[in-house]
Amino acid sequence: MRHTKIARNIWLGIENLLLHKLRSFLTMLGVVFGVGSVVAMLSVGEGASQEALANIRKLGSDNIIITSVKPVEDEQTSTQRSHMSIYGLTYDDQARISQSFRRIRKAAPVKLLRKEARLRERSMELRVVGTTPEWFELVPRDIVAGRVIYAADQEKQAPVAVLTEFGARKILATEGTIGQTVRIGGDEFEIIGIVKSESGQAGNIQIPDEDVDIYIPLEVARDYFGDMFTKMTSGSFQREKVQLHQIIVQADGPDSVESTAAGIERMLERFHKRKDYEMSVPLALLKQAEATKRTFNIVLGSIAGISLLVGGIGIMNIMLASVTERTREIGIRRAIGAKRRQIVYQFLIETVVLSMFGGLIGLGVGTLIPFLITYFSGMVTVVTMNSILLPLFISMGIGILFGLYPAVNAARVDPIIALRHE
Secondary structure: OHHHHHHHHHHHHHHHHHOOHHHHHHHHHHHHHHHHHHHHHHHHHHHHHHHHHHHHHHOOOOEEEEEEOOOHHHHHHOOOOOOEEEOOEOHHHHHHHHHHOOOEEEEEEEEEEEEEEEEOOEEEEEEEEEEOOOHHHHOOOOEEEEOOOOHHHHHHOOOEEEEEHHHHHHHOOOOOOOOOEEEEOOEEEEEEEEEOOOOOEEOOEEOOOOOOEEEEEHHHHHHHHOOEEEEEEOOEEEEEEOOEOEEEEEEOOHHHHHHHHHHHHHHHHHHOOOOOEEEEOHHHHHHHHHHHHHHHHHHHHHHHHHHHHHHHHHHHHHHHHHHHHOHHHHHHHHHOOOOHHHHHHHHHHHHHHHHHHHHHHHHHHHHHHHHHHHHHHOOOOOOOHHHHHHHHHHHHHHHHHHHHHHHHHHHOOOHHHHHHOO
16 A cells, blocks of 8 residues: 555656656756766776776785886986996895895896897897796786796706797797797897786886897896996997896785885895885885775766756756745645645655656766777776766755755645635
8 A cells, every 4th residue: 555655656746747848857967967977987987097906916916126227326427438337236136135034935036138139031129038937926927828937947048038929929920939049139049938918007117028028037148148238329328237127026915015125125225325226016006096096086976976966956946946836736735635744755756756867867878978988089997886876876865855945845835825826
């Protein structure tokens, strides 16, 4: 019986709204655009945040990345032909880090240099990464073919190399992949594997690998290419001596990352007279990005919520006008026994119907906009359940909140004065 009465009141509310279709539609548009903008903005913000967080997670939440940095004073004197810069991380630094901290699981030293790779008539410049087998554990990438560098390759100083997928397509082309001999600089290397690569920026940290990388054992890189690098620029050359360009350290868990990073920082300060390195902690960046994500979503939601507020004001305005127009109807209903709460329910149902239908249409618009943004711009957008339910409940709440005053106002109308109203 009670459910039948509620259904009858809802249907009566819909019929009253349909008496003024255009006015009801225009009133509903405020809620439609409000809900649509909330869903769309939250989806865009969620997509951008998830993409940034995914890039940071690629670096490893347990990892600490230490990178050699050329000091400012060396930059200022690098134009002198006779000047040679000696800076950065050393093999001793790597040994001390591995042996001094019991909460370090693995450490991968990295030597980086640019060389031309050649296979018969094809050639291209790529980045040579001299490292140890630990690299492929700390920076895990899918193996497309073959295998990665093993400890035996490092011990035997085998001239083997692992190419990234993009580099393999460029230099190997239609040739067979595994087993090919590629000349790097003046030395030959056998291709033993191909891996996928990730490139780009994660916050202010550069992802360790690039699209065109070739990985060789660290001892081979040290023996074949040495620690001295010469850069030719506009008729002059710069000489640099860098033993290690990077050391990637893995702590034994997220809880020990920050304390281990602080310990490594103190140790490096003792052995480096100049600040010729920088330390990046992806875990700290991840925490910062997650906090920024929450703030970003709150800001976006608040801005879009203003549209819902405007829609609610529009509903209140129309319902107040409707109360004035239907004063006589209210008087007749009160005269034949309708209670005040029934009048309140009637007008509240109409506002909730307006806001609910507006909210549902707005959800459709709000989920369509992120799809169009992704389709036309390639930007990542993510429509979450929260971004759908939150604006829908807010729109219904706004319908009740802004419809309450007109409903109470209608219930307070004196039946005798209402019956005299023309």
